[in-house]
Amino acid sequence: MTTLRRARRGHREPSGPVRGPLRVDARTKDLTKRLQPGDIAVIDHDDLDQVSAHALVACRPAAVVNAAPSTTGIYPNRGPEILLEAGIPVVDMCGPEVMRLAEGVPGTVEGHQVVVGGDVVARGVRLTPGLVEAQLQDARANLSDQIEAFSHNTMDYVRAERELLIDGIGLPELRTDLTGRYALVVVRGYHYKEDLQTLRPFIREARPVLIGVDGGADALLEQGLRPDLIVGDMDSVSDAGLTSGAELVVHAYRDGRAPGLERVEALGITDAVVLPAPGTSEDIAMLLADDKGAELIVAVGTHATLVEFLDKGRQGMASTFLTRLRVGSKLVDAKGVSLLYRSRISSLSLVWLALAGLLALVAALAVTPGGRAFFGVLAVRWDDVLAWIEGLF
Numbered sequence: 001m002t003t004l005r006r007a008r009r010g011h012r013e014p015s016g017p018v019r020g021p022l023r024v025d026a027r028t029k030d031l032t033k034r035l036q037p038g039d040i041a042v043i044d045h046d047d048l049d050q051v052s053a054h055a056l057v058a059c060r061p062a063a064v065v066n067a068a069p070s071t072t073g074i075y076p077n078r079g080p081e082i083l084l085e086a087g088i089p090v091v092d093m094c095g096p097e098v099m100r101l102a103e104g105v106p107g108t109v110e111g112h113q114v115v116v117g118g119d120v121v122a123r124g125v126r127l128t129p130g131l132v133e134a135q136l137q138d139a140r141a142n143l144s145d146q147i148e149a150f151s152h153n154t155m156d157y158v159r160a161e162r163e164l165l166i167d168g169i170g171l172p173e174l175r176t177d178l179t180g181r182y183a184l185v186v187v188r189g190y191h192y193k194e195d196l197q198t199l200r201p202f203i204r205e206a207r208p209v210l211i212g213v214d215g216g217a218d219a220l221l222e223q224g225l226r227p228d229l230i231v232g233d234m235d236s237v238s239d240a241g242l243t244s245g246a247e248l249v250v251h252a253y254r255d256g257r258a259p260g261l262e263r264v265e266a267l268g269i270t271d272a273v274v275l276p277a278p279g280t281s282e283d284i285a286m287l288l289a290d291d292k293g294a295e296l297i298v299a300v301g302t303h304a305t306l307v308e309f310l311d312k313g314r315q316g317m318a319s320t321f322l323t324r325l326r327v328g329s330k331l332v333d334a335k336g337v338s339l340l341y342r343s344r345i346s347s348l349s350l351v352w353l354a355l356a357g358l359l360a361l362v363a364a365l366a367v368t369p370g371g372r373a374f375f376g377v378l379a380v381r382w383d384d385v386l387a388w389i390e391g392l393f
Contacts, residue, residue, distance in 0.1 A: 017110040018089055020062040024103050028052040029236060035059040040107050044068050044099050048079030051189050057082060063089040063109040067098045070127070076139040080132045094124035171291045172273050176229050176247050179293035182208035185285045186216035186227075188236075189301030195334035196223050196300060202337055208298065213285050216301065217241035231288065232281040234260030239267060248272040249288065251281045279319030290327045297327060300334040 024042040025031035029052070035041055037060040044067040045052060056064060070080040070092050083090050091109055098114060101107070101121060108115040114122040125131075184203065186192060196219065202208075203225065212220050214232030218241045221227070227246040230237060234250055242248065242264060249272070252258035256276050264272045277284055282302055289297045324331060366372065 017108050017115075018063045019106065019108045021104050022101050022107045022116070023061075024099060024101055026099060028056065032056060032059055035061055038062050040065060040109060042067070042098055042101060044096070045070065045079075047072050047074060047077045048083075050078050050082060053079035053082035057086040057088065061088060063091065065091045065094055065098060065109065065114055065122070065124070067094050067096050069093050071132070071135040071139060073135065073139045074142055076136045076143070078136075080127055081129075081136070084127060084129055084132060090127040091122075091124045092127050094122040098122040171288055172249075172275060174229070174247060174249070174273065174288070174292060176209060176292075178209050178289055180295050181293075182206050182296045182298065183211055183289035183294040184208040184298045184300065185211045185213065185282070185289060185302065186219050187213045187282050187299075187301035188215035188219045192216070192219050192301030193222075196220070196225075199298070199300070199334055199337060202298075208296075209289070209294070211285050211289060212237070212241065212246070213282050215241075217244070217246065219301070229285075229288075231285040232260070233258075234263055242267055242269065249284070250274045251284050252276040254278060279323060283319050283323040286323055286327050286331065290330060294330065297331045298334055298337050299331060302333075 018040070020038045020040045022042055023031060023035050023039045026044040028043050028045050028048075031041060031043060032052075032055040035056070039059075039061050041056060041059070041061040041064045043064065046068045048066070048070040064083055070090065071077055080090060080092075089109060091112055091114065094114060098121065101114075101116065105116055107121075112124055112126040113120050114124075184199070186196070200223075203210075209229065210220055210225055210227045211229045211231060212218070212227040214230075214234065215236040217227045217230045217237045221241060221244065226244055227241070229249065230241060230244075230246045231249045232251055234242065234248070248264060248269060250258045250261050250264060252261075252274050254276050256274075258274050258276075261272065261274060275284060277287075279287075286297055286299070
């Protein structure tokens with residue numbers, strides 16, 4: 001018997017109703033743009049991933065109602081666990097009818113039920129830490145199947161898109177010069193805020209080319225940094241990011257269609273570069289940095305572990321894996337840089353430090369009797385030196 005069946009048959013729901021206006025969207029990424037603290041988020045998200053869960057937590061909703069199973073058992077996704085750790089109630093598997101609820105109407109989550117206007121409009125499973133842990137245990141047993149599927153998918157991708165690994169993808173000319181420089185590729189993904197904070201000394205001293213992947217551009221702006229280059233389909237970057245002065249590379253489909261270009265042009269930006277290419281925008285940003293001569297590529301918020309690859313979805317995993325093979329030793333994770341990099345003290349800083357120490361010593365001597373006597377003798381000797389120099393002329 002699966003964990004989900006056990007949940008439906010014997011799970012006891014915690015008490016305590018939660019009230020708030022309903023915010024409904026099948027795309028969690030779009031919902032978080034308008035979700036406010038105290039709202040009830042209504043989503044339709046199989047296998048809720050870490051990035052989406054962290055985005056929901058940042059919005060501080062009163063509860064999350066999912067039409068789909070937050071964990072299907074395909075792989076051990078941590079999204080539900082993150083929500084519960086943040087104290088956000090989650091009602092799972094409420095069915096597709098919950099997505100037809102009106103936007104903004106007051107609702108109540110009571111146990112495993114969703115109530116609107118006094119009527120129960122949906123029932124699901126109220127997640128608890130124990131239930132989520134049991135689901136994760138079941139899902140871990142399926143990891144070997146996912147690794148096998150990943151291997152087959154990667155080989156299919158190699159056959160279909162072998163030029164990505166062997167010949168490259170015909171990258172355009174850019175006005176941003178990356179030759180011999182470090183590049184910092186920022187994705188609004190895993191722990192991007194913490195990584196950007198720890199990389200501040202590196203950014204200040206190494207002055208890398210700052211590349212934002214869609215919403216990664218806003219992540220840089222939040223830290224007071226202006227992106228040099230923005231790569232993506234331009235659906236999750238703000239207008240402020242697009243008009244920040246960065247060079248824009250619009251990631252298009254292989255047939256040349258670029259849905260994001262219309263938005264860019266509507267903002268009056270006419271010099272955006274359109275790049276039709278396979279893979280994800282994250283992959284394209286790394287390939288651009290590599291092809292344009294970057295000496296080192298530091299990745300922030302990107303996918304590194306097996307679970308993170310699975311979070312990405314099977315369609316994007318193969319291109320990400322192959323991109324890392326192509327970029328090779330140039331690519332370094334932000335955490336590795338923050339551990340290995342040590343802030344260097346410049347020569348100018350050492351001079352100012354020495355002067356500050358000398359001034360402190362002079363001030364200390366000036367307030368003591370011995371120090372005043374020393375300065376008196378020093379003044380007499382200085383007068384003798386000046387008299388000797390005058391006698392020469």
